[in-house]
Amino acid sequence: MIMADLTTKIGKLKLKNPLILGAGPLSGTAGHIRKCVDAGFGAICAKTVTFSPYLQRYPRPLYRLKDYSIKPDAPFFIPKDYMWLHREHNSIFPADRFVKIIEEVAPYCHEHETVLIGSFAGRGIEEWKRIVSAYAEAGTDAMELNFCCPFPPEGLVSNPADAHLGIYFSQHPEEGAEIIRKLKETVSIPLFPKIGPGVGNIIKMAKIFKEAGADGLSLFANDRLLRIDIETGRPVNYGPCAGTSPHMIAATMRWTAEIVQETGMNVLAGRGVTEWEDVVEMLMAGAAGVEICTAVILHGHKHVKAILDELAKFMERKRYERVDEIRGLALKHILDNRQLIEDTRALYAVVDLKKCIGCRRCGEVCAYEAIYELPKKNNVEQEKCAGCTLCSQVCPVGAISMKERDNDEDHFRALAWEHKDLMPELFGGGK
Ligand SMILES: Cc1cc2nc3c(=O)[nH]c(=O)nc-3n(C[C@H](O)[C@H](O)[C@H](O)COP(=O)(O)O)c2cc1C
Ligand code: SF4
Ligand code: SF4
Incomplete structure (x- = not known):
């Protein structure tokens, strides 16, 4: 002791x-x-x-x-x-x-x-x-x-x-x-x-x-x-x-x-x-x-x-x-912003549909419109997920986990999806 x-x-x-x-x-x-x-x-x-x-x-x-x-x-x-x-x-x-x-x-x-x-x-x-x-x-x-x-x-x-x-x-x-x-x-x-x-x-x-x-x-x-x-x-x-x-x-x-x-x-x-x-x-x-x-x-x-x-x-x-x-x-x-950009990976949310009870709480807090409704469940559209982590923090049954993205480009594409024409370099076009 x-x-x-x-x-x-x-x-x-x-x-x-x-x-x-x-x-x-x-x-x-x-x-x-x-x-x-x-x-x-x-x-x-x-x-x-x-x-x-x-x-x-x-x-x-x-x-x-x-x-x-x-x-x-x-x-x-x-x-x-x-x-x-x-x-x-x-x-x-x-x-x-x-x-x-x-x-x-x-x-x-x-x-x-x-x-x-x-x-x-x-x-x-x-x-x-x-x-x-x-x-x-x-x-x-x-x-x-x-x-x-x-x-x-x-x-x-x-x-x-x-x-x-x-x-x-x-x-x-x-x-x-x-x-x-x-x-x-x-x-x-x-x-x-x-x-x-x-x-x-x-x-x-x-x-x-x-x-x-x-x-x-x-x-x-x-x-x-x-x-x-x-x-x-x-x-x-x-x-x-x-x-x-x-x-x-x-x-x-x-x-x-x-x-x-x-x-x-x-x-x-x-x-x-x-x-x-x-x-x-x-x-x-x-x-x-x-x-x-x-x-x-x-x-x-x-x-x-x-x-x-x-x-x-x-x-x-x-x-x-x-x-x-x-x-x-x-x-x-304690990491500063430079270290966070250089040393950490962008994230995206994944819902475990077996655990989800369909309360819709996650969809309410997703400011990036990345969550869509399924019958009695919610799921995440990964291409739109900004990886903010909010949904995983409010889910009452711990059904949402965060995964690391393979590349940062996907993260920026998720932030820009509504205005692809303004950021063509992210979506396969030239600028
Ligand atoms: C009623 C009252 C009187 C205080 N008088 C003094 C003081 O005489 N000198 C001083 O340095 N701080 C004074 N303080 C500030 C406290 O020492 C402390 O720094 C401050 O309240 C923040 O801490 P707390 O959130 O734990 O109260 C006073 C605070 C209160 C509430
Ligand atoms: S991590 Fe953020 S952006 Fe991604 S689905 Fe959850 S709330 Fe939406
Ligand atoms: S907050 Fe959790 S339980 Fe509620 S709908 Fe979203 S994933 Fe399902």
């Missing part, structure tokens, strides 16, 4: 497991942080602090859920997909006062082998140096540099310099790099800039931050998103605000894989992580640690143990001894 070893190393940090609490309301006070230690996180990222008064005030209401179907007979039912929209800014405690909270909880974290990560959104470099040094002295093991908070200052600040924080440093990566360089001269704890999505050339930014000395990258914070309530015609939560959703995991995973492949950086990957399978996927995409925030708010702290138990069971079932064996497992199988 294999005992799964969940410990992992992120640079010089040693985590008892790869699950990291993303900064947010669950790490806003000493009591909150202790509760997350007890829940079993490998690392906890404390709520972001700042000196910017407008980020210490929250426009209300704080949280809105969209597409969150409720069931009176099942109050703990949590839908698989929902949209979370919020207006929570940074900690209401000014940065220097939160240092006392760090001092208070750091020993508890360390007694329980939990890595404590601080988070600061500074303005000028002196502010950055002062607070990051104070956090390091108070016992944080690493810092997330908040280059991500997507809140605009409109209507809240009179001095434009106050807006030069949070996502500003992802949008101006050279200025972010300068902060990283100066902080590396000041403290020895690892530094992870945390970035938001949609901030320009992410790979270029990652390289700039790596060059400046960043020990890794944390991605993603929330994006500014907008949903509309169609019954009232009004924006949900008054307009664009920070949001996340389980389906947003795909974008994080894509960027995690690309950053790891292009830069080799340690990525703390999160946004949309909800279940244990998401954690496995993130690790396989190359994440060094996996951040989770809203799912733990919705499911409660018990969700942490549930995820870790299932992760261990998965590893035992698949005979992985160490979590590091999973890390980046999928990367070598």
Whole structure:
């Protein structure tokens, strides 16, 4: 019987497991942080602090859920997909006062082998140096540099310099790099800039931050998103605000894989992580640690143990001894379009008429009109089949399999059959 070893190393940090609490309301006070230690996180990222008064005030209401179907007979039912929209800014405690909270909880974290990560959104470099040094002295093991908070200052600040924080440093990566360089001269704890999505050339930014000395990258914070309530015609939560959703995991995973492949950086990957399978996927995409925030708010702290138990069971079932064996497992199988064109064969669908129950589902989804009806069965016209594979994925009885074509010409002929005159070179004519 294999005992799964969940410990992992992120640079010089040693985590008892790869699950990291993303900064947010669950790490806003000493009591909150202790509760997350007890829940079993490998690392906890404390709520972001700042000196910017407008980020210490929250426009209300704080949280809105969209597409969150409720069931009176099942109050703990949590839908698989929902949209979370919020207006929570940074900690209401000014940065220097939160240092006392760090001092208070750091020993508890360390007694329980939990890595404590601080988070600061500074303005000028002196502010950055002062607070990051104070956090390091108070016992944080690493810092997330908040280059991500997507809140605009409109209507809240009179001095434009106050807006030069949070996502500003992802949008101006050279200025972010300068902060990283100066902080590396000041403290020895690892530094992870945390970035938001949609901030320009992410790979270029990652390289700039790596060059400046960043020990890794944390991605993603929330994006500014907008949903509309169609019954009232009004924006949900008054307009664009920070949001996340389980389906947003795909974008994080894509960027995690690309950053790891292009830069080799340690990525703390999160946004949309909800279940244990998401954690496995993130690790396989190359994440060094996996951040989770809203799912733990919705499911409660018990969700942490549930995820870790299932992760261990998965590893035992698949005979992985160490979590590091999973890390980046999928990367070598990621192919680009050139490789796909050169190294893979075109496909066509074949129906096993003995299995077909004649439900007609495949014909409905075939955008290429390649499926024709037989009495009580469906079949594929191979000359028209584009090999998209959709029919084989929706067939309820697994009656459709995909076969490789002998040559690509047949594939292109299938795509062009309706307009043979426009592509005579494919159909035996000259051009
Ligand atoms: C209510 C709330 C408050 C948050 N506050 C912070 C914060 O102070 N600093 C920060 O870097 N990220 C903050 N986040 C972002 C989360 O750490 C996380 O990056 C984001 O929610 C995406 O992960 P998730 O889909 O697991 O929630 C907050 C998120 C939520 C929902
Ligand atoms: S593989 Fe795609 S194109 Fe071919 S028959 Fe199925 S649905 Fe149609
Ligand atoms: S979806 Fe499957 S079972 Fe239904 S008609 Fe097509 S091949 Fe037959």
